[in-house]
Amino acid sequence: MKPVLISLWAMILGMSSAYAQDHSGHEDNSENAPWSQADAYFDPAEMAASRSHVLHHNGDQAFGMVMLNRAEVQMSDDEEIGVWDGSAWYGGDTDRLYLKTEGEYSFDEGDLEEAEVQLLWSRAVSPYFDLQAGVRYDFEPEGRAHAVLGFQGLAPYWFEVDGALYLSDEGDLTADLEAEYELLLTQRLILQPRLELAMSAQDIPELETGAGFTSVQAGLRLRYEIKREFAPYVGWEYHSALGDTADYVEAAGGEKDQAYWVLGIRTWF
Amino acid sequence: MLNRRQFMYGSAASGLLSGLGALLPAWARSASDGNHGLHPHTATEFDLTVGKFPVRIDGKPGEATGVNGTLPAPLIRFREGDEITLNVKNTLDVDTSIHWHGLLVPFQMDGVPGVTFPGIRAGETFTYKYAVPQSGTYWYHSHSGLQEQEGHYGPIIIDPKEADPVAYDREYVLVLSDWSFERAERIFAKLKKSSDTYNFQQRTLPDFLADTRANGFGAAWSDRAMWSAMRMSPRDIADVTGSTYHFLINGHSTKDNWNGIFQKGERVRLRIINASAMTIFNVRLPDLPMTIVAADGLNVQPLEVDEFQMGVAETYDVIISPPEDRAYAFVAESIDRSGQAVATFGPKAGMRAETPALRPVPTLSMKDMGMDHSAMGHGNMDDDAMSEDAMAGTMTEEGMNHSKMDHSKMDHSAHDMPEHDMGGMAHEDMVKSGGWPVESNPVKRGPGVTKVNMMPISRLDEPGLGLENVGHRVMRYSQLRSLDPNPDLRAPGREIEIHLTSNMERYMWSFDGVKFSEVTEPIVFHEGERVRVSLINSTMMPHPIHLHGMFFDLVNGGGDHCPRKHTVIVKPAEKVSFDVSADHVGDWAFHCHLLYHMHAGMMQVVSVLPSDDTPPMQEHESMDNSAMGHDTMDHSKMDHSKMGHDMKMEDDQ
Numbered sequence: 001m002k003p004v005l006i007s008l009w010a011m012i013l014g015m016s017s018a019y020a021q022d023h024s025g026h027e028d029n030s031e032n033a034p035w036s037q038a039d040a041y042f043d044p045a046e047m048a049a050s051r052s053h054v055l056h057h058n059g060d061q062a063f064g065m066v067m068l069n070r071a072e073v074q075m076s077d078d079e080e081i082g083v084w085d086g087s088a089w090y091g092g093d094t095d096r097l098y099l100k101t102e103g104e105y106s107f108d109e110g111d112l113e114e115a116e117v118q119l120l121w122s123r124a125v126s127p128y129f130d131l132q133a134g135v136r137y138d139f140e141p142e143g144r145a146h147a148v149l150g151f152q153g154l155a156p157y158w159f160e161v162d163g164a165l166y167l168s169d170e171g172d173l174t175a176d177l178e179a180e181y182e183l184l185l186t187q188r189l190i191l192q193p194r195l196e197l198a199m200s201a202q203d204i205p206e207l208e209t210g211a212g213f214t215s216v217q218a219g220l221r222l223r224y225e226i227k228r229e230f231a232p233y234v235g236w237e238y239h240s241a242l243g244d245t246a247d248y249v250e251a252a253g254g255e256k257d258q259a260y261w262v263l264g265i266r267t268w269f
Numbered sequence: 270m271l272n273r274r275q276f277m278y279g280s281a282a283s284g285l286l287s288g289l290g291a292l293l294p295a296w297a298r299s300a301s302d303g304n305h306g307l308h309p310h311t312a313t314e315f316d317l318t319v320g321k322f323p324v325r326i327d328g329k330p331g332e333a334t335g336v337n338g339t340l341p342a343p344l345i346r347f348r349e350g351d352e353i354t355l356n357v358k359n360t361l362d363v364d365t366s367i368h369w370h371g372l373l374v375p376f377q378m379d380g381v382p383g384v385t386f387p388g389i390r391a392g393e394t395f396t397y398k399y400a401v402p403q404s405g406t407y408w409y410h411s412h413s414g415l416q417e418q419e420g421h422y423g424p425i426i427i428d429p430k431e432a433d434p435v436a437y438d439r440e441y442v443l444v445l446s447d448w449s450f451e452r453a454e455r456i457f458a459k460l461k462k463s464s465d466t467y468n469f470q471q472r473t474l475p476d477f478l479a480d481t482r483a484n485g486f487g488a489a490w491s492d493r494a495m496w497s498a499m500r501m502s503p504r505d506i507a508d509v510t511g512s513t514y515h516f517l518i519n520g521h522s523t524k525d526n527w528n529g530i531f532q533k534g535e536r537v538r539l540r541i542i543n544a545s546a547m548t549i550f551n552v553r554l555p556d557l558p559m560t561i562v563a564a565d566g567l568n569v570q571p572l573e574v575d576e577f578q579m580g581v582a583e584t585y586d587v588i589i590s591p592p593e594d595r596a597y598a599f600v601a602e603s604i605d606r607s608g609q610a611v612a613t614f615g616p617k618a619g620m621r622a623e624t625p626a627l628r629p630v631p632t633l634s635m636k637d638m639g640m641d642h643s644a645m646g647h648g649n650m651d652d653d654a655m656s657e658d659a660m661a662g663t664m665t666e667e668g669m670n671h672s673k674m675d676h677s678k679m680d681h682s683a684h685d686m687p688e689h690d691m692g693g694m695a696h697e698d699m700v701k702s703g704g705w706p707v708e709s710n711p712v713k714r715g716p717g718v719t720k721v722n723m724m725p726i727s728r729l730d731e732p733g734l735g736l737e738n739v740g741h742r743v744m745r746y747s748q749l750r751s752l753d754p755n756p757d758l759r760a761p762g763r764e765i766e767i768h769l770t771s772n773m774e775r776y777m778w779s780f781d782g783v784k785f786s787e788v789t790e791p792i793v794f795h796e797g798e799r800v801r802v803s804l805i806n807s808t809m810m811p812h813p814i815h816l817h818g819m820f821f822d823l824v825n826g827g828g829d830h831c832p833r834k835h836t837v838i839v840k841p842a843e844k845v846s847f848d849v850s851a852d853h854v855g856d857w858a859f860h861c862h863l864l865y866h867m868h869a870g871m872m873q874v875v876s877v878l879p880s881d882d883t884p885p886m887q888e889h890e891s892m893d894n895s896a897m898g899h900d901t902m903d904h905s906k907m908d909h910s911k912m913g914h915d916m917k918m919e920d921d922q
Binding site for chain 1: 364376377381382383384385386387388414458459461462463466469470471472473474475494497498499500715716717718719772774775777779784785786787788789790791854855856867868869870872874876
């Protein structure tokens with residue numbers, strides 16, 4: 001498994017050096033100016049500086065975004081958990097640095113159940129899809145590092161999809177796949193079905209995970225966009241452990257299926 | 270013209286200005302604040318100070334970036350041929366500039382930072398000096414950053430040296446614009462993060478149910494499926510809308526009610542300027558026809574209409590002759606119907622016309638996607654404006670689901686084209702179109718381009734989105750005729766094809782898939798040559814495309830009286846051609862005048878090189894005609910080094 005990790009890292013480094021090359025292009029431009037007739041009337045050095053400025057500011061600016069897609073409380077008869085699912089990015093149209101984080105907090109236990117952070121290089125590879133690679137670290141349930149290779153994008157029929165392969169420092173390979181859809185009831189009242197599927201290539205007993213499909217989450221959230229950037233929502237979500245993973249859960253005295261009412265906030269800036 | 274009594278009245282009234290009137294120059298004020306028509310007062314020297322200042326927009330306080338502390342900026346009026354001096358002082362803490370939109374100035378006076386001059390630094394004064402051989406209605410604005418959105422625009426009137434062929438008793442300037450209390454940089458950043466942020470007119474579930482009732486479930490479903498399969502919205506009409514914009518006429522919102530006066534039967538000349546950052550307007554005066562007498566500053570043969578669609582940066586002069594002593598509304602409605610600005614013309618100052626309700630939101634059609642070719646046979650069009658269009662269908666990135674399309678409306682023989690030998694076909698079409706070589710760069714495919722329109726159509730004979738069935742006369746570009754014969758009747762020596770390209774989801778905009786930031790070579794014209802430029806819109810939006818420094822003759826079937834313009838709207842799926850005489854040597858900006866499209870990269874430079882550089886004919890002989898840049902071709906088989914721009918580089922060396 002080590003060679004896979006190394007090749008993933010090589011890929012990330014390759015992307016970042018491609019990014020650096022894209023951005024060093026402007027200095028080349030000013031030496032080998034695409035147009036320069038105004039140099040006859042104004043200081044050529046000043047023209048070169050303003051030329052590189054205008055080029056940069058018409059298509060090559062970097063932006064940043066912070067998005068808390070789900071910040072919610074999930075409530076069932078048995079338990080109450082807090083869930084967050086957010087991301088932040090910074091970069092241009094093609095290359096972006098992504099930070100993603102997801103986790104669960106148990107109000108009953110007063111403890112973090114799951115918490116992970118991913119740092120990814122994201123590259124636009126087609127009009128609607130980005131390829132993403134990087135690292136993930138799980139703080140809970142136990143400290144574990146992963147190499148990540150994934151994608152994110154907009155599929156035909158407006159499905160927002162997101163999927164990744166994770167290779168842990170223990171050599172375990174897992175994957176997940178998410179899809180969301182937005183149905184506009186009005187311009188601001190939006191119904192969002194969401195499906196998340198997790199898989200594992202092998203048994204991971206210490207994480208109570210069996211090989212094959214491990215879990216599915218299906219949810220329906222109804223949000224109201226008070227502003228585009230701020231929307232409270234209510235919803236319902238169903239969790240189910242699958243296959244051998246379900247056996248682990250039941251052996252530990254848990255429920256393999258669980259339904260929750262959801263109350264949360266979606267916000268971005 | 271104003272008589273002495275009116276002038277005195279105007280002066281007296283200015284002592285009693287309303288809150289808004291006090292903040293505005295005399296020409297932009299209402300009749301109720303003393304403006305009873307423009308004073309034909311010209312000057313040769315102007316002092317303009319660019320800075321930040323407080324404004325009152327739609328009753329709310331804000332801060333603008335602009336000129337001499339007023340929004341809009343002062344009227345600059347001078348006489349054709351006069352040598353004028355404009356001292357522009359920059360009191361901002363960032364660079365600024367002024368571009369004289371539509372004026373044939375020497376290029377180093379054109380005011381585009383990084384292209385024609387270095388810009389005006391903070392604290393510095395730049396002096397523009399020029400004389401121009403033209404008259405009419407124009408405007409000026411910043412070409413630095415996004416200052417234009419924040420108030421940096423004003424009108425220009427150039428009075429003709431000879432007698433004006435347009436007779437009028439009274440005149441007004443109407444500067445249309447869009448104002449937001451959000452900072453322009455923030456608007457742009459929001460579009461980059463979520464491009465439909467300002468669109469509150471998407472189709473919803475209730476709309477679907479209504480369509481189901483009207484057309485049946487099958488039709489409603491397949492329509493939704495077709496659009497969503499392509500990840501496109503038929504309500505993607507304006508990127509920035511009335512949800513953040515306050516639409517203004519001379520700085521007045523509908524509530525502020527800019528009002529002008531007339532005496533019954535007078536001929537009133539309205540000089541209308543669309544100085545918006547992003548808003549294409551539908552302009553009309555309900556119950557009152559307008560006679561268009563000038564377009565983009567230059568006189569046209571009088572054309573009576575009831576409404577016209579006006580691209581950002583276009584100007585139109587119209588004559589109105591109100592037949593009754595009553596208030597008439599002047600309506601500037603945003604193309605997406607998300608808002609409007611309404612002013613009043615009446616026999617007395619301070620009247621307020623009834624504000625018409627906003628009309629239903631238009632929805633894009635298959636035609637806008639480049640998929641419906643039932644409208645191919647335009648009888649009144651020039652052959653050469655049409656002939657090359659029968660090439661192939663629109664290709665989206667992942668290909669179309671043809672089973673969902675209405676085949677009865679399509680020309681199947683044309684659809685098979687991509688599988689044939691494009692090189693040969695292109696050549697054949699080229700000969701048909703007049704014999705001149707056509708140069709087109711292959712569109713650079715990638716994340717920034719969702720589709721390339723291979724089968725564009727002419728839509729010059731259409732009134733514009735949402736105005737197809739309004740039940741009255743709407744101007745079409747095909748109707749415009751220059752008043753004067755065109756000065757240069759040569760056939761073009763060559764044609765340059767340029768695709769307008771985008772990815773709405775990522776908010777990327779470009780020409781030929783290349784953002785301005787990625788441009789390494791300009792579009793080259795050679796001094797003295799006559800060149801045809803064909804713009805092919807591969808996006809779902811209309812783009813007002815502006816060429817600096819030169820008027821172009823719009824190929825609209827007008828023969829030797831084609832309208833001469835500086836800005837032209839290219840409708841979705843359309844191919845628009847114009848001929849231009851490359852008389853003005855210099856580097857000239859060429860861009861979409863929707864500010865955030867330009868800012869995202871939809872810009873290029875046209876370099877008109879002095880004639881001693883490269884004889885144009887030499888280039889034609891050496892060009893490989895078979896190396897046409899049609900996107901369905903197998904590019905791996907092509908020798909790109911022989912294509913248009915690369916060729917020029919070789920010649921230059």
